[in-house]
Amino acid sequence: MRTILSLFFSIVSIVACANDGPDGRPAKRVKSLKVMTYNIHHCNPPSAGNKIDVPAIAQVIRKEKPDFVALQEVDVNTERSGKGMHQARELARLTGMHYFFSKAIDHQGGDYGVAVLSRFPILDSTRFILPVDPVLGGETRTIAAVTVEIAKGKRVIFASTHLDLKEPNRISQSERIIAHFKDSGLPMIIGGDFNARPESPVIKLWDQHFTRSCQECAPTIPVEKPNRTIDFIMFKPDGAFKGQSTRVIDEQYASDHLPVVAELKVN
Template sequence: MNKFFYALMIVGLLFSCGKSNDNLPPVDEPEEKISVKVMTYNIYGARSGGIPDLEPIAEVIRRVNPDLVALQEVDKFTNRNQKHGDIARKLGELTGMDYFFAKAMDYNGGEYGDAVLSKLPVLEKSAFNLEVEPALGGERRSVARIKVTKEDKVFYFVSTHFDHLSDERNRIKQANDFVELAKDFEWPVIVAGDLNATPESKTIRILKDYFSMGCPNGNCTQYTFPTSNASKTIDYILYAPLNAFTPSIYSVYTWANQESDHFPVVGIFEIN
């Protein structure tokens, strides 16, 4: 009899434990964070005589392995880069990425501007221009914008390149015009490019009124130009609005010091 009652007690205990577990509230699985790796790279396409070989530039991109790349100084069927033809398309082929080129101006028998490369699905491609102050003159600049998606998160990615003259008036105009352009964007945006402006400049102050800097605490101090003797920070990654992304890593890749006169800048952002 003792053994029988002991067995009943064990069965009852197991039953009560099972019933208790059934009444426990469900445990939420932690939400997996979605991140995107972006890169900006001025590829020195405006050098005299053009780019000798695209393969080293493509190898830098492959080694970084970004989701998105912003390219500046990009030629399309110019005489100086005649052997490469459409450089954005060729780099897309060499890296296995989709591409989009935005023309800033006609130049040297072809076109010159900015481009983007993407491993992410591209939903839309758009091009815009940034003008100069008429009294100062200079080169019209371009904005290459794509709309992409990653795991159902939709956002824009932009490549641009501000004026290079020592007089800052064109960059100030382009910064103001670009902010006004971005205010009409329907989706969050990550902007990457060669802004030809140092962190303390009025140009960057204008951009920071609307955009957040991708570098830690907004403090971009690591030099990006020139690779031969780096002394300036002029290449950046920015984003808007503030709550759309969370920067987690921001690096200037100084190991790529032969392929261009600019170091590539790479950022990883969590998509909120």
């Protein structure tokens, strides 16, 4: 009898494991996703001089337990952050997530750009440079996008970007991103520092193609007495997800931006 019971529980255990996805989630269906976007200021707390504090950023992420994180202002092997310090890789290690880094510019002997973290294994990744008007000038910007499987047979694209300080560049960069993923055929979530307010032409352009996780979005900068909303989470198509909640986390030490967290229902 004991042998029969042991065999029964073994079979149940095997079936349960077969239906588990990353972190023990059911592989057949995922009901919701938690998404964060965070401009991490190269892990340099503004109040701490030149100190680089990667664990502080990791702690913010771990506390929220997101499925995806869009990171901006990420250093890799720079003098200011330390040769041999790959911030995206280290944050992935400290949070137990997968990562993909997209270089934007050379900086202090290393690289600087955007990145994504994902609880789900990365199946594919894409990086491309965003346009800058040569007359206006501006810092090179890129996008980091990954494809993951959140449930059996259900793939999504998750991306991170950081748009330029000049509005004409932001508009052309937005047009480039929207056009690139227009015919992807997969649901998509993007987070980033858009350097644009909700009422701006840039965000109005995005609103034509993506759905923001919030319409009345709380300010994200500066960290003390924030008064501007420039960090957003968006998704498409509208029927793939439904924004359930969006919160701006009151974390005033680790960066000069406040992190944004959205709960998305998966339809």
